[in-house]
Amino acid sequence: MDILRLHFSVKNSLFQDIIPFWIKNGLDKKNGGIFTCLDRKGEIYSYDKSVWMQGRTAYIFYTLCLQYGIDPYWKEMADSCICFLDKYCIDDSDGRMYFTVTAEGKPLRKRRYIFSESFYTIAHARRYSVTGDKSSLEKARNYYNLMLKIYDNPESDPFKITPKFISSTRETKSLAYPMILLNVTYIMAESDKENESEYKDIAKRLIRDIRKFRHEETGLMLENLLSNDEHFFESATGRIVNPGHSIELSWFLADSAVWLEDPNLLLEAEDIFWKAYNFGKDEKYGGILYFKDLFLKPVEAYEHDMKLWWVHTEALTAAIKFYDYTKKDTYLELFDEVYDYSNKNFADTEYGEWFGYLRRDGLPTEPPCKGHTYKGPFHLIRMLSESERILSKLIKKPFNCDNY
């Protein structure tokens, strides 16, 4: 494998393609914030704004500033999104956040889930790391505590939305909650260093909760579980495996393993990664499938055998991080393989960026999109910047004529 070329390709994609695509096409100079519903050419096809994406964009552009030094364009993007969030995306009546707002920031939809809050939290945590502004740390801590409180006691949620399911019949819980909280906890600890030991305790507790979603016989992670920690296999809902989600989880766990100095957790994370990757791999068409049933029965979501960009960025992020943590060459080889598939299928050589959604055969749905309520400058930039960082360590070897 030619690490030099791989690193060059990753770096080039990050700085010459993906970052400029979003700064040029997404930033809303009039109202602030970012539009993420962008078509193949980068033109806006929907002016509704995703609150998740405001937080994720702010987080990622502050992270770039932290990693590479402050670039005024990156900081403008991050500042614009975080101000848009603070001005328009919080429901003052209860402090919970919206899910979508109009271009001008008027609220369209507010959902029960705490994901808007999670991205708001990591955005402010990173802003504190970049700027040292204590008010951002305070906001991050407030929302972090709110999320934890709702997680520990759903009835404490100030948003009194009608429950989605009738819990007296079947009370369930979702892997997404402890998983996203673990990642947020890790990022909080990076920013709020003086409270690190508190975050470590919370992370350990979340990891224990996450383990309950693992199916013992197969080692696969299930997306849903009964509240009493039992599986429920009579319903298709209880058997959903989302390989991309499990793969993303595996590197959240790997990050935590290194942070918590827990070598067994790193082994466990590797095992979760391989089980999920091998289960999700599409032997027929290449790439990784979106949803699968634990027992290989049909999956209700129509789109279950499509190929989604983020599933592939998460496999790449996991592969490069596991390589970094274990130095096993097999991860570098896997990175190379998935990167090759992604460049051949997701990357748009004509207009830049990656297509979001491919049919199973690897062709983009038509008309294709580059952005969406759920796709903005996040997964791909996170993967590329982490890969650039890790690969650059490999090429910074002393000059040696024996190599030529």
Add this chain to the structure above:
Amino acid sequence: MDILRLHFSVKNSLFQDIIPFWIKNGLDKKNGGIFTCLDRKGEIYSYDKSVWMQGRTAYIFYTLCLQYGIDPYWKEMADSCICFLDKYCIDDSDGRMYFTVTAEGKPLRKRRYIFSESFYTIAHARRYSVTGDKSSLEKARNYYNLMLKIYDNPESDPFKITPKFISSTRETKSLAYPMILLNVTYIMAESDKENESEYKDIAKRLIRDIRKFRHEETGLMLENLLSNDEHFFESATGRIVNPGHSIELSWFLADSAVWLEDPNLLLEAEDIFWKAYNFGKDEKYGGILYFKDLFLKPVEAYEHDMKLWWVHTEALTAAIKFYDYTKKDTYLELFDEVYDYSNKNFADTEYGEWFGYLRRDGLPTEPPCKGHTYKGPFHLIRMLSESERILSKLIKKPFNCDNY
């Protein structure tokens, strides 16, 4: 075209394949009702029951009894589903119905929409036509009136669920409501003949409401509209066209046109049909696409360029009904063409019935399913029984040796 062979194929599919598939695999002899989450072979992959499907199944099997005479297996299926609905699927606290329940009938989810109620209503209306039992007519009338009341005044809804959208920013309405109510009104009028003139007035009002969803320049039906009847094109939501839904609407309107003796409405229905069909037709792979954007921009639903079974049954139902109402050969030719595509792509020659969900290229998603929370013995049987009825009129010509 060989009408005799076409009729034979339709009749054979209806009686030898589709009906037996559901009676054999779906009927829950223990708890009553029907399981519709069936895999390729007809095995149950999820024991959660869809309330929509209990109502639709009862409706369709009573309809078969009405059309072909009472068959004890059909009546058992219909009776079992309607009893399951009455016993388990109504929330006694407010009279609204659930969306999903367990195998035993314990409530899992209750949604805001009135579709469970709509299928319950038509099931009882048909049961009254088959059995003459006045209590069914009364139930149908009660739920019909409840739906109309909620449609006319959403605040009168006894189910006080948190609104999905923040209406102070953008208050929208959906084509699905007046459309389903029009079909239910038509079926109510067939059963409740003494109140026919009342139903006619309501149908005329609903047709006026439906017309507001039409986009003047293209003649296409939009799925969503602002409450003040204006379009909203700045959001992708305001531009969604669902060709299959528009095609289904076109034959609801055609039925009404004949019923209301309104030849202009029939012309309008034909125009809606052709505009939707030509817009949805996939010139590249054949079949009809699921969602399209009015201005051909990207559609947010990942599955937008998939092929769904019901879109194709509705095109077939529309084609055969328009043929019946207009005697234009072009509809018979179109029926033949779409039936051929469907038999080549949706029909499973190995295990019977139709695959529910195909990728754009016409191959089923894998693992494929025959049933689903949204797919049961309804669209396909409705299409086949209507086609059988109409085609049989064409072959019942006097015997004539000149033809041989």
